[in-house]
Amino acid sequence: MKVFGTLLESPVGKLTYRFRDLLALEPLTADELGFLLDQSKPFQEIQKHPLKKLATLRGKTVALAFFENSTRTRISFGTAAARLGADTMNLQAEASSIKKGETLLDTAFNLNAMKPDCLVMRHSASGAADYVARHLDIPVVNAGDGTHEHPSQGLLDALTIRDRLGTIENLNVTILGDLLHSRVARSNIHLLGKFGCRFTLCGPSIWVPRELEKIAPGVPIRCVYKMEEALEDAHVVLMLRVQTERLDDPPLSANDYILLYQLNAERLKRAHRDAIVLHPGPINRGIEITPEVADGGQSCVLEQVTNGVAVRMAILYLVIAGASEGGAHPALEANPSRSEESGHKKTKESANAGD
Amino acid sequence: MFQGRIDRATATNDTITRPMRIVEKAQLMSAEEIDRTLQRLAHEIVEKSGGTKHLALVGIVRRGVPLAERIAQAMRGIDGVDVPVGILDITLYRDDLSKVAPQAVLRSSDIPFGVDNMDLVLVDDVLYTGRTIRAAMNGIFDLGRPKRVRLCVLIDRGHREMPIEAQYIGRQVQTSDTEIIEVRLREIDKEERVMRVDRVE
Numbered sequence: 007m008k009v010f011g012t013l014l015e016s017p018v019g020k021l022t023y024r025f026r027d028l029l030a031l032e033p034l035t036a037d038e039l040g041f042l043l044d045q046s047k048p049f050q051e052i053q054k055h056p057l058k059k060l061a062t063l064r065g066k067t068v069a070l071a072f073f074e075n076s077t078r079t080r081i082s083f084g085t086a087a088a089r090l091g092a093d094t095m096n097l098q099a100e101a102s103s104i105k106k107g108e109t110l111l112d113t114a115f116n117l118n119a120m121k122p123d124c125l126v127m128r129h130s131a132s133g134a135a136d137y138v139a140r141h142l143d144i145p146v147v148n149a150g151d152g153t154h155e156h157p158s159q160g161l162l163d164a165l166t167i168r169d170r171l172g173t174i175e176n177l178n179v180t181i182l183g184d185l186l187h188s189r190v191a192r193s194n195i196h197l198l199g200k201f202g203c204r205f206t207l208c209g210p211s212i213w214v215p216r217e218l219e220k221i222a223p224g225v226p227i228r229c230v231y232k233m234e235e236a237l238e239d240a241h242v243v244l245m246l247r248v249q250t251e252r253l254d255d256p257p258l259s260a261n262d263y264i265l266l267y268q269l270n271a272e273r274l275k276r277a278h279r280d281a282i283v284l285h286p287g288p289i290n291r292g293i294e295i296t297p298e299v300a301d302g303g304q305s306c307v308l309e310q311v312t313n314g315v316a317v318r319m320a321i322l323y324l325v326i327a328g329a330s331e332g333g334a335h336p337a338l339e340a341n342p343s344r345s346e347e348s349g350h351k352k353t354k355e356s357a358n359a360g361d
Numbered sequence: 362m363f364q365g366r367i368d369r370a371t372a373t374n375d376t377i378t379r380p381m382r383i384v385e386k387a388q389l390m391s392a393e394e395i396d397r398t399l400q401r402l403a404h405e406i407v408e409k410s411g412g413t414k415h416l417a418l419v420g421i422v423r424r425g426v427p428l429a430e431r432i433a434q435a436m437r438g439i440d441g442v443d444v445p446v447g448i449l450d451i452t453l454y455r456d457d458l459s460k461v462a463p464q465a466v467l468r469s470s471d472i473p474f475g476v477d478n479m480d481l482v483l484v485d486d487v488l489y490t491g492r493t494i495r496a497a498m499n500g501i502f503d504l505g506r507p508k509r510v511r512l513c514v515l516i517d518r519g520h521r522e523m524p525i526e527a528q529y530i531g532r533q534v535q536t537s538d539t540e541i542i543e544v545r546l547r548e549i550d551k552e553e554r555v556m557r558v559d560r561v562e
Contacts, residue, residue, distance in 0.1 A: 022466050048450060048467045057503040062453045320467075323453075 024328045027139045027146045028321050030155040032196040032222075039197055042317075043165055043174075045324060049316035050165075052089065063092035066326055069122035071097040072149070073110070073129040078287055078311070079149050079158070083126050086318035092326070095122060114138045124326050127151075132189075145325035153187050159286055160193030162317040166306050167198075167242055169313070170282050176202040178278070180236050182267065183246030183294060184213040190286045192221065194244060199225030208236030209246075209267060210258050233267050240277040245269060245285040248294045260293060270296040274304065282306050383543065383558040389534060390555035392547075395515070398531040399428065402513055403435035405529050406482055413442045415478060415508065421485040421497055422450040422468050427548040428515060429484035447472035449483075454496035470500070477505040482529070486544040488514040491523030516555060518542050 023041050031039065052058055068087040072080050080096075087094045097117060108116075110129070117125065124145045127135050132152030139146035150156040168174045179198055181191050185207045195205055205227040207214050219227045230236040237243065248263065269283065283295075283305045291297050299305060390398070410416050413436075420429030429446050436442040450468040483497055494512060501507060513529035518536045534542065536557070543556045 045467050047469050048453065051470060052453075055503050056505060060453050060503075061499070062455075 025145075025321075025324050026328065027135075027148075028157050028325060029136050029139055029146065029148045030196070031157045031160050031193050032155065034200075036200040039161075039164070039200060042161055042320065042324075043168065046161070046165055046313070046317045046320040049319040049323075050313065052319070053312055053316055058089050059091060060089060061091040062323060063087070063090040063123075063326055066090075066092040066123040067095060067121070068092050068322060068326075069095050069097070069117045069120070069125045070149075071113070071117060071125060071127040073097075073099050073113075073127065073134070074150070075099060076128055076150070078314075079128065079156075082311070082314045083147075083149060083158075083318050083322075085315050086322055089315070090319055090322060092123070092322065095120060110134060110138065111141060114142060118142050118144060123329065124322060126322075145329045147321055147325060150189055152189065153192070154189055155193045155196070156189040156286075157193055158314065158318055158321060159190050160197045161321075162310055162314040163190075163194055163244065163284055163286075164197050165313045165317055166284060166310050167282065169309070170306060171241060171280070174198055174201045174203070177204075177241040178206070178239055179203050179242045179244060180206045180208060180240040180277070181244045181246065182233070182236065182269065183209050183248055185209055185218055185246070186213045186215060187249070188246045191244070191246060195222050195225060195227065199227075203242075206230050206236045206240065208233055210263070212258075233269075233273060234276055237273055237276040240281050243269065243274070243277055243281055243283045245283065245295055247286065247288060248290055264293060268294060268296060269299050271298050271302070274299055284310060287311070382561050383541065384561050385543075385556050385558050386540070387557045388554055389516070389542070389557055390532065392553035395531075395546075395553060395555065396431075398515065399431050400435050402529050402531060403432045404439060406432070406511075406513065407436055407439050407442055409528075410480060413444060415480040416442075417445045417447065417474055417476075417479050417481055418513075419447040419449050419472065419481055419483050419497075419501065421483060421493065422448060422452075422470075423549060424544050424546055425449075425483070425485035427546050428486060432484060432513070445474045447474065449497055449500050451493055451496040451500055454499045456492060456496070472504060475505060476501060476507045479507045481507045481510045483510065483512045484514070485512075486515050486546075487542045488512070488517045488525075488527050488530075489520055489542075491521045491525035494525045495523050515544060516542050 023038050052060065070080055070083055084094050095117070114125065122144060124147065125138070125142060126147045126149050127138060128149040129135065129151050132154035134151045135146055135148035148155060148157055164174050171177065177198070181194065185191050199205070199222045205225065207218055207227065208230045211231055214229045214231065216229055219229055274281070274283070281304060283299060285295065285300070285307050287307065289295060289300055289307065291300060300307060407413060418429040418433055420426035426448050433444050433446045436444055448471045450470045452467050481501065483494065485493065488494070498510060501510065511529070512527040514527045515531040517527055517530045517533045520536070520538050536542065539559070541558050541560065543558045545552050545554055547553045
């Protein structure tokens, strides 16, 4: 190429990350998690538009495979896909061939044979999404695997906290309920822990084993068995659903649970004055939380649901757009051209991204 | 059917940096020329709008945004005409998802007024294929039904692939389609000028 004039330094673009799958929050860095939260913001705005449907993922298909029952998460992912213009295929445990003895991998291969562009899956076994992802050539998004992680819930909780409190850094977070079986708690700890948050876990001792203090090395976690103490100075109170079917498992009656661990207005006063209350739903009104608190000004329950759609739109957008390029970055290798943002654009229509 | 085991980490992310270099061929506009051009464009828009009551500017992310703000500022000097300015990120409305999206950082759009029945002027730095403007109109119409939409650009470099034209043009420039028009604005780039450049590998 003929070179005229002097060599110019191109303005450096902001870093972007590519996520092939979203299986867990634990392996992600604070920067990557912050990027995911930032990329959810434009999608939050779209929830407020009179016309909420985009054509960004038109012609793409998202497979929703829920091997374990779920209403909220499945509808949320389905809505996210629809608002991006993607189609969905649905697999539900009750009506599926799993009942007829098909293995998880066979089911995944069969779904994949229908050529979806992404697989969103929930399974009762920890690590199931990771296992399937290692055998599929399409992005896999973990929508909850056993007692391991629920990454999209962790992200939507963080987004809700950041919107309400203005930051997710250095907060006191109290998590109440069945910590032992909670993937929501684990995703929250792995996310917020990387931003300097301190955790207090509280619930019946059989649900809050001391081992939990070590699940995220470097993150201050303490287990407390007295609720009044656990709420002291909390900025965020994260409730977990009490699985009433498990209440009889430890020798604790619903009445005892209410007496010892129900979040009511009186107990909430012990938390920080501006503390917020989160709950992943579904709520058992009158069991783990009183209606007064659930419907009060400190509760973010419905904001969480709204943010859930935005976060899932961002996730689907990032993994599907990332995958549609293949493994490498052809745009990087072939004839990189001037781009206005951080991208590398090789085609004419994008040479002047601001045109 | 893909039966093999895919070799990949639990969650892979690649960081993309920008090692691209460009070479200046000619300067098309200096900072003063940009400033004078924006003043003229502000006057033209006000004159030809037939009233500014419903007028609003929408800057296209990124360099359209400071341009829109400066045009609005210039309008304030014209009989105190005060027009609202919105910000529109068109990434999600592009028609080339697979080529651009993975590297594009989404930015927030912020249109602080209802667009229904408004007289909108889209503002961008360079008009090229017209695809960005096509995407911007899709984005705008998701918000409502403006009365009129016009387009104002600092540079029109030709090579249209869409039936789209600008009503207010700072300067028309003949280009080959391997060239790039580089607009640098002090708000974003810490320097201010318009160049015709080529890329170097």
